[in-house]
Amino acid sequence: MPPVIRPYRAADREAVHEICVRTGHQGGDARGHHADPLLLPLTFAAPYLLLEPELAFVLDDGGRVVGYVLGAEDTAVFVRRYRDTWLPEVTRYRPPPAGPPTTPDEIVADLLHRPERMLLPELDGHPAHLHIDLLPSHQRRGHGRRLMDTLLTALGERGVPAVHLGMVTANTAARAFYDRLGFEELPVPDPGPLTYLGRTVPSPPG
Numbered sequence: 001m002p003p004v005i006r007p008y009r010a011a012d013r014e015a016v017h018e019i020c021v022r023t024g025h026q027g028g029d030a031r032g033h034h035a036d037p038l039l040l041p042l043t044f045a046a047p048y049l050l051l052e053p054e055l056a057f058v059l060d061d062g063g064r065v066v067g068y069v070l071g072a073e074d075t076a077v078f079v080r081r082y083r084d085t086w087l088p089e090v091t092r093y094r095p096p097p098a099g100p101p102t103t104p105d106e107i108v109a110d111l112l113h114r115p116e117r118m119l120l121p122e123l124d125g126h127p128a129h130l131h132i133d134l135l136p137s138h139q140r141r142g143h144g145r146r147l148m149d150t151l152l153t154a155l156g157e158r159g160v161p162a163v164h165l166g167m168v169t170a171n172t173a174a175r176a177f178y179d180r181l182g183f184e185e186l187p188v189p190d191p192g193p194l195t196y197l198g199r200t201v202p203s204p205p206g
Helices: 010-022 039-044 046-051 075-090 104-112 143-157 172-180
Strands: 004-007 056-061 064-072 128-134 162-168 194-200
Touching: 004 143, 010 039, 010 046, 010 056, 010 064, 010 128, 039 046, 039 104, 046 064, 046 075, 056 143, 064 075, 064 143, 075 128, 128 143, 162 172, 172 194
Parallel strands: 128 162
Antiparallel strands: 004 056, 056 064, 064 128, 162 194
């Protein structure tokens, strides 16, 4: 039976975290690059599962979660809820760096504690944002497009006009994938290691 896309369930949390880690270093496995790899899902996956689970979808292959797409309908609202709801919880066991971040773990911990980094005026016309990841075994088989279509449909049903994402510029395979899906580069001054991409969200039929 081919893999199916379904809504996220609470029981999928650990699998989503694992996928986030195994794809967290320029699309490859991050386990050898971080002393505390859980920082990646605590920053880039867990807040979405808590705050907007209705916009979380997984790829289920015979009962095993092998990919996901996570969305936030309105980035400004998401950032406020992240700071008010997520950070008080996570700070108890993952505090911010004591000084300027230098190590890979400190850099991610700094991102974890600065949700306002997501608020860039150049992205205002694309209010929603997303994260999508697939295990290597399920890449290049059309599943990423299916996941993206699922999220775009859900965003369209909510009246969201456009969506953006930030990707590590060095991940050229991911850029090719997003290009095929109609994403275009959004000019952001001094974006650091990231490239920002965006596209419109299709309106629901009828």
